[in-house]
Amino acid sequence: MTEPALSRLLDLVPVHLLARDAQADGGTGPLTALLAAVAGELELLEADLDRLHDGFFVETCAEWLVPYLADLVGLAELPPDLGVTVSRRALVANTVAYRRRKGTVAVLEQVARDVTGWPARAVEHHPLLVGATHVNHVRPDRPATVSLRGAARIEAAAVVSPPGPRGALDPLTHTAEVRRIPTRRGRYGIDHVAVHLFATQxxxxxxxxxxxxxxxxxxxxxxxxxxxxxxxxxxxxxxxxxxxxxxxxxxxxxxxxxxxxxxxxxxxxxxxxxxxxxxxxxxxxxxxxxxxxxxxxxxxxxxxxxxxxxxxxxxxxxxxxxxxxxxxxxxxxxxxxxxxxxxxxxxxxxxLADVGAGTYDRTAAHEALLATDPGAPVTADAPDAPPAAGQTQVCSGTPAPVGSVPTLAAGLAAAEASWAAPGSTTRGGTYVVSVADSASYPGDVAVTVPAGTRLVLVAAAWPTRRRPDGEVLAPVPGRYAPDGLRPHLRGSLRLTGEPGSSVVVDGLLVEGDVVVAPGQLGHLTIAHATVTGAVRVESAAGRPNSRLQLRLSRVVAGAVTLAATVPVVTVDTSVLDATTGGGTALTGEGVHACLEGSTVRGAVRVRSLDASSCVLDGPVEVAHRQVGCLRFSYVAPGSRTPRRYRCVPADDEPGPLPVYAATDPASPAYPALAGSCPLPIREGGEDRAEPGVHHHLRRPLRLRAAQRQLDPYRPVGIELGIFGS
Known part of the structure; x- marks a missing residue:
């Protein structure tokens, strides 16, 4: 840790003093020991000076320093916390540039983009109005009728990125509207400017x-x-x-x-x-x-x-x-x-979000997942050492990487063979099976995890390395990068665990069920995955899975069906949609369910329930209603739940119903709440954000922040409307 600073200090000492110091017992004399202690404090001092220097610039300062720099440029009101994906840094850095171009359409577009973190397009509607033109100033680009020969213009007029509205790229002219644009009902007027936000990624x-x-x-x-x-x-x-x-x-x-x-x-x-x-x-x-x-x-x-x-x-x-x-x-x-x-x-x-199986970068989330997973820890003694006791790479492509296996079943079989080998060093540790492509793997697969062992099944490749001079080095076996891949299992995944075992499934698209067979699996974590079928936990006499802790994080699944012996299930930032699979999204007679920022479309039947910022669009039946609480959530009418805190409806009386932008899983807007959704539901989550799986996006907060920040740059006499999201 202190080697660089210690080396610099030793370079300042005369050679003859270092030679005498090296003659001490053990080869490390009192002078070197003293300088080693000083070097540690020197590195702390240098790191503090570096942080102090970075704090002078908005590009490099810590996030908590941004409001102080905003005071220096006279930015009185900063937007609230809009989530980890949105920083106020760009807004503060560009404030002076905004003021220099105040009143232009371009600055409105840039402010909207910097505040919300979404791409934006500002449109002046005055040039798109049909009107009688003077004979000395004919405007052939504003015809009162649409030419059917202009197929490209007609096609562009219909472009829409769900859940956004049409019209952001509309080049056609329109007649004037009486309705005002701030209400989002009118659009085409002389003094109307629209700012379109594109929440889709x-x-x-x-x-x-x-x-x-x-x-x-x-x-x-x-x-x-x-x-x-x-x-x-x-x-x-x-x-x-x-x-x-x-x-x-x-x-x-x-x-x-x-x-x-x-x-x-x-x-x-x-x-x-x-x-x-x-x-x-x-x-x-x-x-x-x-x-x-x-x-x-x-x-x-x-x-x-x-x-x-x-x-x-x-x-x-x-x-x-x-x-x-x-x-x-x-x-x-x-x-x-x-x-x-x-x-x-x-x-x-x-x-809309990094939920379900996808090619987005999961590196930070995967590392945090392994760090908090109750299973066996990942250890690495050296920088180039594998992050697990054993590893296998699956790749179906040709030519296949050296040391890889062609199928997922072969990869799991390699793990079982490693565990069963005499004197196995992988049994009792972590074994990683990484799928290194986005191919489809047909057929059901199964694996049995020994006691005290963790299996990590992850969509990741062993990446090549590149030197500063451009030379490409071979991958380090076991060093994987969970980014850019979405492997597809065209079948079911069956897991069997012995006492104390743990399984992590990350990044897979499973066209089937994930089944925990009767056994004693300790922990199962499914993250950043899509399961078109159900997540099922089975039990049998003597093998009840009674200590299983199930966690779903950023998962899209059809249903979760648990044996009565399963004690706990945690679901966060996920979708359970059983509208096409029988109607029951979550069931477990003896389970305590913890739901956070999730959308559940279907019935819920559990022993006890805690839920926050969720959309429970189906009848909820909780056996022990004196335990648990529902906060900032929508609950379907007729549900029998624990006490509610700021939920919609607040009691068993009928209330408004949610309106979705899309209910088809193939739609980019699935399953976001639509702009026409009743306001008590649309802004019913904690912090007045959208409840459900997109709660972490804080879309209503971004829209309100954009409205406040755009107003100072709006030209006098111009009405502004914000569309999208």
Whole structure:
């Protein structure tokens, strides 16, 4: 810890004194010991000076210093805490620049973006009004009727990124509206300016610019085969494709479609493909890519001229493989001499939050999860040592990395073989099975975890390392990066645990059930995962799983069904949606359920319940109602619950019902509350935030903060309306 400072101090001492000091017993004399003690204090002093220096600048200061720097620039009212993803740093840093451009549309757009942390687009509606023009100043760009030949303009007018409204990119003219824009009912008026906020995030699957790449095959996802086509989504859902928004080069330029997370229009895709075919755009800069596997061998990526847009162009000549893409429905059709074994795709989809299985960076969350997991600890004696007692990497691609296995079942079998080996050093420690690609793995898998052992099943790759001179080094086995991958298990996962065992499942897309078989599993944590079926815990005589602690964190699941012997389940920032699976979302006769910031669509039947900032959209039956409490939550009418604190409704009387922006899991807005949702529910969470799985986004707080911060920069006589989210 003190080696650098100690070395610097020793360099200041004459050599003959160091030589005499080294003659002491043990090789470390009193002078070196004294300087070692001084070096420790010196490093503390230097670190404090560095923090003091960083505190003078808004770009490097600690977050708690931002309000003090805001006072220096006269920013009296800062927004409240808007969550860990939003910092007030940009607002304070740009305040002087705001004032220099006060009254312009560009500054309104930038303020909205800096306050909310969302991409924004400001639109003046006066130029979009239809009006009688003077003969000396004809405006042919404002026709009173829409030309049906302008298909691109009509297509742009319909662009909407759920849960945002239409109109942010509308180039068509409209007649004036009498309704005022602050109410969000009127929009087109002489003195109206709209600020559109885009809460949707664009998630890249197989990002081409990732360094190091996400896994050996770059994180490309396996497409799902249907009757006569393939879907980009591995579950076969109609998921609209997005284009990754570019970073704006100048704050003085208004945002365009390329700067915003909006669905990919077919004509926009055709235009990008045309640029790539002409050599003006790199193939890796396209919003999608396609790769075929024929005869068990991965073929080169299809070139831009072999990717065609459905309904807008014909197939290219020649026998080479090509695909027809429909970006609206997220589908593609392959035209090739030989049918491919598999299709891998690179694309972008939309979503509101980092919930469920996804390609977002889970590094910090995964480390925190392992640190707080009650199972066996992760130890590492050296910087390059594996973070676990044993490790196996799963990768189905070709060529496969050295030391990897091709299937998930083989990876779990390798873990069991390691535990069963005589004199095993992995039994009683942590064993990591990392899935290093986003392929689909068919078939049910099962594993039995020995007593006192932890199994970590994670979507992660062993990344390559890069020296400062650019040299690429081989990965360190067991050192994994949980980022950029979303492996798909097309089957169920069955877990059996002995006393004191623990299992962590992180980042997987499970098209089936996660089943805990009868046994004595100690802990099961499922995080950043999607389970299309149910999470079930079974019991049997002598193997009741009576000490199991189940935790779901940022999970999308169909239901949770627990044996009567399971004592505790914790659900935070998750979705339980049983509307299509029988209607019961959470059941356990003997379980105490703790719900935090989650959306539950279906019935809940438990022994006791604690819930905060949740949407419980289904009948709730709690056996022990004298224990527990419901806070800042929506509870379905007719529920029998413990005492309620600031819930909607406050008692058993009928109240307003929630309105969702989307109930289809394929929608980017699933399952957010809509803007038309009654206000007591929409702002019924703690701190007047949205209850449910998106409570941590604090969307209502961001909108209110944007309204307050935009008002000082609004030109006199101009009415401002905020749309989106």
């Amino acid at each position: 664009a998630y890249e699957v197989g990002a081409p610019e990732a360094d190091p790449p996400a896994g050996p095959n770059g994180g490309w996802s396996a497409a799902r085969a249907a009757a006569d086509h393939w879907t980009f989504d591995p579950l076969g859902r109609a998921v609209p494709l997005y284009a990754p928004p570019r970073r704006e080069e100048s704050v003085e330029r208004l945002a365009t479609e390329a700067d915003l997370p909006v669905p990919l229009r077919p004509r926009r895709l055709l235009d990008l493909l045309g640029q790539a075919r002409a050599g003006a755009l790199a193939a890796t800069a396209l919003p999608l890519g396609v790769r075929l596997r024929v005869g068990g061998v991965d073929q080169p990526d299809l070139t831009p001229d072999r990717i065609r847009v459905c309904h807008l162009e014909d197939l290219a000549p020649g026998p080479a493989p090509q695909v027809m893409v429909d970006p609206v429905a997220g589908r593609l059709k392959v035209y090739a001499p030989a049918a491919p074994d598999a299709v891998f795709v690179r694309y972008t989809h939309g979503g």
